[in-house]
Amino acid sequence: MKVRSLIIYTIMIVLGFLWILPIWPTVLLAFKSNQEFGIQRFWQLPSQNFFGPNLIKAWNQAKLGRYFINSLIYGLLGAWGAIFLSSLASFSIARLKVKGAFGWFFVIWSGTIFPFQIYLIPLFKMYISTGFYDTFLGMSLFYIAICIPFCTFIFRNYFLTLPGEVLEAAKLDGCSNFKVYWKIYLPLSRSAVAVLFLFQFTWIWNDLMFGMVLTRSASVRPIMVGLAQLQGFRAGSGTDIPSLMAGALMASVPTILLFALLQRYFIEGMRLTTAGE
């Protein structure tokens, strides 16, 4: 018995050490000056707090501030837009007895099954020829579209678990379909909305590939593209690593906050998507 828990503790402590190993020095690095970074060992503390100057440098010179705001808008618009459109469609598919309901669902859901690479080339050409390329509108519309299939999958399953009598009763009282959706079904699915907001906002916030392909100018580019372009380790071009790390930490704040606030819903969401309940 004792040997067993000794083994378990050893394994967990070794793993715990390996997992904290990258976090602590990275955070420390964001507080150092570029000079200190060059001469100090990774565990040494900075002589004074350089986080502010580092962040300001990343924020202004590297335009991370602009990218940050762009992504915030994409995340909010994309997640809410997709949640609204897909919950409306799912309500109809699951509850309104439309003809070929499963067929419609299948077409929308099929947007989740392909690797993202399959959309890139035609989207790029389509965006160039329609003038959507490198525009706020084009990016927002794309992010809404890419989030719809998964949201529809979750909402349809969720609405099917809600009792159908509510709809019948409300319709007898003369409510329109939209009113039933807006006043009854949407408020009832608050936890699904929370799960999807967390998942979709995070997805949009973390997107690198579509941001790279569909945008060019700083006023439109999302945050991860900005971050990825900042790194100059490979090229050895003498990037200011501490300010890069300060920027990277700042760029992680929205998703870390979301996960912290909605942790309960994250677990719930994983249960919904994996256990198929």
Add this chain to the structure above:
Amino acid sequence: MVGEKLSSYLFILPALAMVVIFLLIPAGYTVVVSFTKWDGLGIPKFIGFGNYFQFVRDHVFLTSLRNTVIWVIFTLAFSVFLGLLVAYFVNRIRLANLFKSLFYIPLTISAVTTGLIWLWMYSPDLGVVNTLLRLLGFPGRSWLSEVPLNTYAMIWAWTWKTVGMNMVIFLIGLQTIPTEPVEACKIDGATEWQTFRYVVFPMLRTITTVVVAMSLINSFNIFDIIYVMTDGGPYRSSETLAVSMFRESFVLFHMGYGAAIAIFLSVVVLFVSWIYVREVTKREVHY
């Protein structure tokens, strides 16, 4: 009530139109492009299966395919295995919640940030890994420029990011397992390994299938972390299919060839997903 009937279709229309215009039509068009030679500007030239035949002659593609297979296998071996291990052990130690948060943190940050962090960890002169190795008396290595070491180094960075996700899913699975059989094993004097192997693990089968499938699909599509850490280099030695597709299409402007790689990748991923769906539905019938 004609209006009401019509409204139910109008509700579906916007979502459907968005998916069809932005996703399904492009997906279909990629199939068409994959049969052409196209620089993205001029007129595409139809070459039939030419791009697909090119795969076997192109050593960059073959390297990329091999790397993708390595990614898939080793993410399974590291990330899924460690996720299960941590989920199984974490509730039996003190400070369980502290440990859970520790594994949970990397999943809240992006793949790009993960790449940046590990780029620094592995940096040859000042990096944490080499500093520690030198302290212990080993020589440092250039983790991201030696082949095939760079691929394994990136797989470890990805493992660091994804174990938390697998842990969460396995913890959900472990919660659904009834406690009586496990207790009965202990009373009957079964060893830790026997209990796990013959009682716990079989009951985790469905959830294991889910984790394995998710991990497979994610590692087939791996892109961000490689783009940030090595950009597929040096000399295109650490590319995977997703990275090759991007480079061929948007750096070299071989759009027809890039489209063919995208289609190849999609067929592989769809095949894996199909097997997974078949497995899961088959099992549900047995319950």
